[in-house]
Amino acid sequence: MRNLKLLIEYDGTNFVGWQVQPNGRSVQGEIKNAIKKIINEEVNLIGASRTDAGVHARGQVANFKCKSKISTESLKKALNSILPDDIVIHLIEEVGLDFHARYDAVEKTYRYFITRNKIAIGRNYFWFVKYDVDFEKLKKCAELIIGEHDFEIFSKKGTNVKNYICYVKKAEWQNEGGRLIFEITANRFLYGMVRGLVGAMIDVARGRFDFEIFQKILFEKFRDIEIMHAPACGLVLERVEYGNI
Template sequence: MRNIMLVIEYDGTNYHGWQYQKNALTVQEIITKAINKITSENVNLIGSSRTDSGVHALYQVANFKTKTKIPVEKLPYAINSVLPDDIVVKSAKDVEDNFHSRYSAKGKRYRYIIFNRKFESPILRNYSWHVSYKLSLEKMKNSLCYFKGTHDFSAFKASGSPVKDSIRTVTEISLEKDEDIIKFEIEADGFLYNMVRIIVGTLVDVGIGKIEPIEIKNIIESKNRNMAGKTAPPQGLYLLKIYY
């Protein structure tokens, strides 16, 4: 048996996230069916990150075991030939048998896009969060230092999340603005459910003056989800990189 690693890019607009669902179309289901068609096998496709409905990926990683003899360099061409236009396999390679796209990952990087002007963009509406009120980029940037490092991020995980260990290490975090687009990026050894979107929602609260940058420290220390901001919508979120 071969173990194949795929790097995948997709527009999540038309899908109910990555992971299989009984009554909804998902990215995992579409790619699995494509691989099955090409290899004439029923493979088990394992994804590195369970992106939510509407979330996009520039660098999702998945792996599957197969007996196919198709050369690895030709697999992306073959799989892409039966995939819809909003999903693309960017590369494929043979990896060791014990490689697991999720459990072998050492870190992840996400990007979030805020579209900050009075009126929505019909072009970017599925790829950003439209925030119509003026945001203070300086205050938002002054908040970033409190997220960096190792913390218990319980205040920034979705309510009801079953994960018991909420300690994560944020290694990089940045915020930039180019005209009406604010680009937020964050890299960590792992993320809690909705952690990035809750951080972004909290940063927007800072940007509008609802909370001050120094209060981020208190929110983290509180471990209380109710202290943080709302969960930013999914369409502005992009899985940017997985590190192994």
């Protein structure tokens, strides 16, 4: 038995998300079907992050176990020859049998992309924010979320986890002309958490509510204001880090 680790890029625009679902195309489903065609084995493909519908990835990691003796390079070439154009396998390597793409991840990094100017080309990869925003307020909010916090209120309803505590190692905004980029690294993420944080920070920066309210939402689970979740199209899973494997 072998355990193979994949590094995957995909455009999430036309997917229902990473995970196989009965109502449309999934990244996991497309890759599983392609693997079966090549090695004639039904595999359990485990992804590091269960990205939502419309969310993209440059650094998704997955693994599966198989009996096939096909070389990793031959498998990569074969997969890329039959997978749809919105999925690319960048690397396949053999790892220890105990490696688990999801549970062994020690940190993940996402970036969220915003354009201040309405665009046609690239619109599937940016959130067009038409409001005037105060960049200094965005930076102030980002600094506040660094560290260990309960992010339940920023996640989507229906999140089924034992606790909502995440440790945020890095959270910062960049201003590149007419584009804003938010980068966040944490030990774990809740369903919808990054989009909830981005939506709330934009609401502070555009004056919908004050920074003090953002503080109360984060530290006191203040629920009198509904959190706006930013659209999925601007979110990209950039990388997943592991310890020794």
